[in-house]
Amino acid sequence: EVQLVESGGGLVQPGGSLRLSCAASGFAFSDHAMDWVRQAPGKGLEWVGRIEHRTKGHTTEYAASVKGRFTITRDDSKNSLYLQMDSLKAEDTAVYYCARVRVFGVEYDYWGQGALVTVS
Amino acid sequence: QSALTQPVSVSGSPGQSITISCTGTSSDIGTYAYVSWYQQHPGKAPKLMIYEVSNRPSGVSNRFSGSKSGNTASLTISGLQADDEADYYCSSYTGSNTLYVFGTGTKVTVL
Numbered sequence: 001e002v003q004l005v006e007s008g009g010g011l012v013q014p015g016g017s018l019r020l021s022c023a024a025s026g027f028a029f030s031d032h033a034m035d036w037v038r039q040a041p042g043k044g045l046e047w048v049g050r051i052e053h054r055t056k057g058h059t060t061e062y063a064a065s066v067k068g069r070f071t072i073t074r075d076d077s078k079n080s081l082y083l084q085m086d087s088l089k090a091e092d093t094a095v096y097y098c099a100r101v102r103v104f105g106v107e108y109d110y111w112g113q114g115a116l117v118t119v120s
Numbered sequence: 121q122s123a124l125t126q127p128v129s130v131s132g133s134p135g136q137s138i139t140i141s142c143t144g145t146s147s148d149i150g151t152y153a154y155v156s157w158y159q160q161h162p163g164k165a166p167k168l169m170i171y172e173v174s175n176r177p178s179g180v181s182n183r184f185s186g187s188k189s190g191n192t193a194s195l196t197i198s199g200l201q202a203d204d205e206a207d208y209y210c211s212s213y214t215g216s217n218t219l220y221v222f223g224t225g226t227k228v229t230v231l
Contacts, residue, residue: 044123044223044224045166045222045225047218050219061217061219063218064218097165102171105171106154106213107171107172108158109168111166113165114165
């Protein structure tokens with residue numbers, strides 16, 4: 001069974017840092033691109049960024065709203081995805097989801113349960 | 121890259137069909153056949169319902185169907201059921217540095 005479990009959320013002051021983790025199981029983690037998607041309270045979904053799978057060199061892309069402040073990394077040996085968030089702003093308050101990109105596709109076929117980050 | 125435009129809410133009675141529109145631009149929906157739809161119940165993670173415009177993942181009811189014309193995609197739910205009451209988001213690949221854009225979201229209410 002595919003599982004994605006986020007951890008590391010919490011309350012942080014503006015300007016602070018936080019690191020989210022996403023533990024993956026039940027599939028070949030290294031074969032999939034992985035994304036972070038966030039949802040502010042009562043709002044819609046927003047793409048945060050992507051890290052490609054190993055055959056694409058683990059390249060990353062970021063939304064303009066987080067570029068230069070957020071960093072996505074992965075450790076395929078630990079089946080884990082990370083989101084390092086620096087210089088946090090109030091508008092970064094959201095539930096952060098890790099999501100698996102479907103092989104040979106671009107959609108998210110599995111999502112984690114989400115981790116709430118509150119910047120206040 | 122602006123969010124795709126969806127109606128705020130759509131409602132229907134049990135057994136009826138409803139259609140949710142998703143309007144983008146020639147830079148996203150109009151160019152790429154990578155439109156997907158997600159269902160989100162309150163407090164839950166989104167669930168993939170349609171990918172590549174009209175394909176259903178394994179396990180998703182055939183009451184859900186998708187289509188696209190020009191810069192607008194649509195999700196149709198036929199035989200509306202109580203459990204279909206949820207928020208629905210469309211998404212499109214953009215091919216730009218902002219890889220994806222989501223829709224504004226539509227709340228579906230089953231009367």
